[in-house]
Amino acid sequence: MKRKAACLATTIFMTLTATSPASHATGEPPAxxxxxxxxxxRPIMTKNRIAGMAVGVVADGKPYVFNYGVASRATGRPVTANTLFELGSVSKTLTATLVSYAQASGxxxxxxxxxxxxxxxxxxxxxEVPLVDLGTHTPGGLPLQVPDDIHDNAQLMRYLGAWRPTHAPGTYRTYSNISIGTLGLITAKSFGQDFATLMQGRLFPxxxxxHTYINVPQAKMADYAQGYTKAGAPIRMAPGVLAAEAYGVKSTASDMLRFVRANMAMVPLEGKLQRAVLATHTGYFKAGPMTQDLIWEQYPYPVPLQSLLDGxxxxxxxxxxxxxxxxxxxxPSAHAWINKTGSTNGFGAYVAFIPQKRMGIVILANKNFPMEERVSAAYRILTALAGDAR
Structure with missing residues (x-):
C-alpha cells in the first residue's frame, strides 16, 4: 500500500514547473x-524509476529551471526551486574554481x-608532482577512490608518502578523487582556512x-533531497577523507545555472574571480576525444554525440x-562544448555549456542513472534549442 501511495505521489508531482527565483531565472519559459x-x-524518469529531477537550461543567455517528481518518496515532497541535490564529481569544478582563484590571488x-x-x-x-597534474588527473597513477582504510588526513599523508607512480607525471590520465581532493586541501591551506569553511564562506557567496553547501545547515535539511540506490533504497553520501574536496557539494538547479552562466561570463563577478572562472577552461592535455582542462573537459564545437559519449x-x-x-x-575558447559528470550512490548529475551559443544545461536527479543517458539527454535538448540561441 505504501508503495502504491509513493507511486501516486510521484505521478501527481511529475507535473512540470518552471521556477524563477529573482536572481537566477527569467520569467515563464517559451513553450x-x-x-x-x-x-x-519524462521518458528518462519513467525508464530509470527516478523519483525527482531538476533540469536547468540557459537558452539565448536566459536561465530556466524545470522541476519534476518528488524529492522524497516517503513524504511525497515535490522537487522545488529550493531542492538540494548531491553533485558528486561536478563538485570538482567548484574546487577547480577555488584553485584558479588562489592562483589569481598569488x-x-x-x-x-x-x-x-x-x-x-x-x-x-x-x-614532486606539479599542482597542475593534480587538477588534471595526471600525477602518474592514482586509484579512483581513497582507500577504505584511510580515515584521516594523517593516514592520507602516509599513504601518499608511500605512493609510487606507475607513469611519469603529465603523461597518463587516471581519474581520481585523491588528486583533486589533495589539491583542494592544498588550496585551503594556501588561504589558511578549512576547505568547507572557505567554500561556504567565501567562494559560494x-x-x-x-543555496549551495558542503555541510547542509540543519535549517536547510528539509530541502535536501533523498537519494535512491539503483535498487530503490534510500541513501545519502557518507562523510569521508577528501569527500568535501572531491564530491561533497549539494546545490540547487538554480544555483548551478548561475555557475554555468558565470562560466560564460554572463553574471557580474569581481574581476579577479571572473578571470579565475574562465581560466579553468584552459586546456592542458589531449585525452582521447576530449581536451582536459582544470577538471572541466571540453570538445571543439560542434561536436558529434558519439565523441561526448566516448569522453x-x-x-x-x-x-x-x-x-x-x-x-x-x-x-579558453568560446567554440567548445565544456562538460562534467557527477555521481554519488544516490544521485546523478551532468553540466554542460557552449559559450559561443550562450547555452548550457544542468541535469540533477536523486538517483544515479546511466551516464550515457544524461549526456544524450543534454545533447538532444541543447541541439533542439540551438535554433533559439542567437
Whole structure:
C-alpha cells in the first residue's frame, strides 16, 4: 500500500514547473523550451524509476529551471526551486574554481610542486608532482577512490608518502578523487582556512550561489533531497577523507545555472574571480576525444554525440589513458562544448555549456542513472534549442 501511495505521489508531482527565483531565472519559459525539455526528461524518469529531477537550461543567455517528481518518496515532497541535490564529481569544478582563484590571488601557482605545501611529502615522489597534474588527473597513477582504510588526513599523508607512480607525471590520465581532493586541501591551506569553511564562506557567496553547501545547515535539511540506490533504497553520501574536496557539494538547479552562466561570463563577478572562472577552461592535455582542462573537459564545437559519449564513458573514469600535453596550454575558447559528470550512490548529475551559443544545461536527479543517458539527454535538448540561441 505504501508503495502504491509513493507511486501516486510521484505521478501527481511529475507535473512540470518552471521556477524563477529573482536572481537566477527569467520569467515563464517559451513553450518550445518547456516542451523540448519535458519530452526528453519524462521518458528518462519513467525508464530509470527516478523519483525527482531538476533540469536547468540557459537558452539565448536566459536561465530556466524545470522541476519534476518528488524529492522524497516517503513524504511525497515535490522537487522545488529550493531542492538540494548531491553533485558528486561536478563538485570538482567548484574546487577547480577555488584553485584558479588562489592562483589569481598569488597564493599558489599550478607549476608549484605538491611538497611545497605538504611538507610531509617532501623528498617523496608525490611531493614532486606539479599542482597542475593534480587538477588534471595526471600525477602518474592514482586509484579512483581513497582507500577504505584511510580515515584521516594523517593516514592520507602516509599513504601518499608511500605512493609510487606507475607513469611519469603529465603523461597518463587516471581519474581520481585523491588528486583533486589533495589539491583542494592544498588550496585551503594556501588561504589558511578549512576547505568547507572557505567554500561556504567565501567562494559560494562570491559566485552568488546562495543555496549551495558542503555541510547542509540543519535549517536547510528539509530541502535536501533523498537519494535512491539503483535498487530503490534510500541513501545519502557518507562523510569521508577528501569527500568535501572531491564530491561533497549539494546545490540547487538554480544555483548551478548561475555557475554555468558565470562560466560564460554572463553574471557580474569581481574581476579577479571572473578571470579565475574562465581560466579553468584552459586546456592542458589531449585525452582521447576530449581536451582536459582544470577538471572541466571540453570538445571543439560542434561536436558529434558519439565523441561526448566516448569522453564521458565509464572507461574514461575506470581505466587510464595516455595524454598528449598541449604546449603552451590551450587558451579558453568560446567554440567548445565544456562538460562534467557527477555521481554519488544516490544521485546523478551532468553540466554542460557552449559559450559561443550562450547555452548550457544542468541535469540533477536523486538517483544515479546511466551516464550515457544524461549526456544524450543534454545533447538532444541543447541541439533542439540551438535554433533559439542567437
Amino acid at each position: 518550445r523550451i518547456r516542451q523540448t525539455v519535458d519530452a526528453v526528461v 597564493r599558489l601557482s599550478l607549476s608549484d610542486k605538491t611538497g611545497q605545501y605538504l611538507p610531509a611529502l617532501r623528498g617523496h615522489p608525490f611531493g 562570491a559566485l552568488g550561489m546562495t 564521458n564513458s565509464a572507461a574514461m573514469v575506470l581505466h587510464g589513458a595516455p595524454v598528449a600535453p598541449i604546449t603552451p596550454p590551450q587558451a
